[in-house]
Amino acid sequence: MKNIDPTTTNAWNSLKAHYDNLKKFDLKEAFKNSPDRAQEFTIEFEDFYVDLSKNLITPATREVLIDLANECKLDEAIQSYFDGEKINSTEGREVLHTALRTPLEKADSNIKSYVKDAQASREKMFTYVDQVLTGEITAANGEKFDTIVNIGIGGSDLGPVMIYQALEAYHNDLKLHFVSNVEGDHVMETLKKIDPATTLFVIVSKSFGTQETLTNATTIRNWFKEQVNEDAVGKHFIAVSSNVDRAVEFGVAQDNIFPMFDWVGGRFSLWSTVGMSVALGVGTSNFQHLLNGAHAMDEHFKDAEFRDNIPVQLALLTIWYNNFFKAQSEAIIPYTQYLKELPAYLQQAIMESNGKSISRDGIPINYETGNIVWGEPGTNSQHAFFQLIHQGTKLIPAHFIAFAKAKYQQPDHHNKLIANFIAQTEALMNGKTREEAREDLKESGKTADEISKLLPFKVFPGNRPTTTIMIDELTPASLGKLVAMYEHKIFVEGIIWNVYSYDQWGVELGKKLADTILNDIETSKSDGHDASTTALLNKFYSVNR
Numbered sequence: 001m002k003n004i005d006p007t008t009t010n011a012w013n014s015l016k017a018h019y020d021n022l023k024k025f026d027l028k029e030a031f032k033n034s035p036d037r038a039q040e041f042t043i044e045f046e047d048f049y050v051d052l053s054k055n056l057i058t059p060a061t062r063e064v065l066i067d068l069a070n071e072c073k074l075d076e077a078i079q080s081y082f083d084g085e086k087i088n089s090t091e092g093r094e095v096l097h098t099a100l101r102t103p104l105e106k107a108d109s110n111i112k113s114y115v116k117d118a119q120a121s122r123e124k125m126f127t128y129v130d131q132v133l134t135g136e137i138t139a140a141n142g143e144k145f146d147t148i149v150n151i152g153i154g155g156s157d158l159g160p161v162m163i164y165q166a167l168e169a170y171h172n173d174l175k176l177h178f179v180s181n182v183e184g185d186h187v188m189e190t191l192k193k194i195d196p197a198t199t200l201f202v203i204v205s206k207s208f209g210t211q212e213t214l215t216n217a218t219t220i221r222n223w224f225k226e227q228v229n230e231d232a233v234g235k236h237f238i239a240v241s242s243n244v245d246r247a248v249e250f251g252v253a254q255d256n257i258f259p260m261f262d263w264v265g266g267r268f269s270l271w272s273t274v275g276m277s278v279a280l281g282v283g284t285s286n287f288q289h290l291l292n293g294a295h296a297m298d299e300h301f302k303d304a305e306f307r308d309n310i311p312v313q314l315a316l317l318t319i320w321y322n323n324f325f326k327a328q329s330e331a332i333i334p335y336t337q338y339l340k341e342l343p344a345y346l347q348q349a350i351m352e353s354n355g356k357s358i359s360r361d362g363i364p365i366n367y368e369t370g371n372i373v374w375g376e377p378g379t380n381s382q383h384a385f386f387q388l389i390h391q392g393t394k395l396i397p398a399h400f401i402a403f404a405k406a407k408y409q410q411p412d413h414h415n416k417l418i419a420n421f422i423a424q425t426e427a428l429m430n431g432k433t434r435e436e437a438r439e440d441l442k443e444s445g446k447t448a449d450e451i452s453k454l455l456p457f458k459v460f461p462g463n464r465p466t467t468t469i470m471i472d473e474l475t476p477a478s479l480g481k482l483v484a485m486y487e488h489k490i491f492v493e494g495i496i497w498n499v500y501s502y503d504q505w506g507v508e509l510g511k512k513l514a515d516t517i518l519n520d521i522e523t524s525k526s527d528g529h530d531a532s533t534t535a536l537l538n539k540f541y542s543v544n545r
């Protein structure tokens with residue numbers, strides 16, 4: 001993989017010039033002048049319809065962005081990624097979450113051993129899940145498990161939470177809870193809802209060294225011993241980890257440890273045994289469909305020309321807005337409650353990956369990298385933050401995601417939902433001119449005086465870019481494709497920004513800082529810090545005295 005500063009490429013300079021020329025670009029005009037624009041900028045792949053046409057681009061923009069990808073040797077990088085080269089250089093690891101969903105018969109020779117290991121660990125997980133679901137494996141009292149508590153944080157929580165929520169229509173009878181925060185109140189509120197005698201606890205931690213997870217697992221285990229008994233722990237606590245020794249040390253029976261691999265990053269691990277709780281909650285067949293969908297997107301990403309490649313085009317658009325329009329953020333608006341956890345999941349996946357300011361050559365970067373992502377489902381978000389997207393001073397490119405077919409037959413609801421989904425992208429593009437706003441006010445019976453006072457507030461600038469992703473239906477397979485699409489988008493951005501996307505040293509520092517303060521709190525110490533920190537510690541002591 002070559003380290004190329006993108007700002008030194010010819011394409012970067014061309015994009016700067018192109019951006020200057022495009023300042024007067026008007027989306028509405030672009031559609032009028034080019035009847036094929038919608039078609040020209042839409043990519044269809046299986047059940048995905050990705051409409052890029054409401055973006056601030058011309059065919060020339062796309063060509064120069066592709067030149068940028070070529071000059072940054074994206075094709076070679078994709079090869080290295082799928083070939084299992086150690087592209088996570090600062091940790092000396094491969095980045096092979098794609099191997100978790102590659103069928104063995106399709107695996108190239110250089111990744112065959114990884115795919116075999118992935119298959120073996122998946123088989124162990126599937127066997128266990130099937131046995132729990134059929135009642136072959138039971139709680140210590142011989143009853144079937146009816147509740148699962150997933151104990152993990154970050155990638156060991158956000159992915160499973162998001163997928164489980166997204167697949168609500170596929171849930172079986174098991175009740176799932178997720179405990180992540182180290183907050184004791186969060187733990188206690190969950191324990192209030194469950195019967196320990198029929199609950200299976202899944203401790204998920206790649207490192208088995210994360211403060212939050214180990215604290216929560218210890219508290220829950222102690223509570224369980226009091227509620228049931230010590231001997232039952234072995235049947236009720238299982239672990240997913242790449243650190244088997246630590247899991248054993250914690251007291252999990254060797255047979256109940258489901259290995260994951262250090263060649264899969266935490267935030268990309270939901271496809272592995274980290275998906276244990278999801279597999280329990282939706283069954284192994286749905287879990288397999290999720291993997292199959294992700295694999296289909298892997299193949300698309302690996303094989304499609306950059307011009308027709310969904311993750312590549314999405315990433316190039318992000319770079320276009322981030323680096324040339326100086327847009328700081330990107331909104332993710334799923335028009336479905338099923339995907340309400342998607343923005344939070346993507347915040348970790350995207351911001352932990354590309355929130356970097358040192359290049360792959362180890363020197364500070366002088367251009368913008370990872371953007372901020374945020375969002376909430378529509379239509380709720382229309383009644384919350386859309387005002388800022390429509391009329392604020394910031395440019396917020398937005399992804400609109402919806403499923404054409406609903407899970408239940410409620411056409412009145414679904415028609416309204418989709419009408420809003422489409423209408424918002426149209427409104428963001430068209431805005432409202434002074435003349436249109438004046439006409440509206442006249443029609444509503446306002447006087448000339450009222451019209452002149454209200455008019456400035458009723459004008460919408462429009463020309464706000466959106467990408468529309470319409471998928472036929474939410475299924476485990478289409479969900480797998482959607483998540484893999486974002487994973488590959490992250491990869492492309494990292495390659496072009498010339499950063500290492502697969503480490504997270506900033507988060508590691510945060511963990512150490514908390515340890516120092518914890519030590520102070522445990523010994524009631526407050527000196528040795530800045531005045532603000534000392535005062536905060538003293539305030540905390542005074543309330544808890």
Ligand SMILES: O=P(O)(O)OC[C@H]1O[C@](O)(CO)[C@@H](O)[C@@H]1O
Pocket residue numbers: 153154155156204205206207208209210213266267352504507508
């Ligand atoms: O699975 P683990 O090792 O407990 O780590 C949890 C999370 O902590 C991080 O290392 C940092 O937040 C994430 O990358 C990871 O997903």
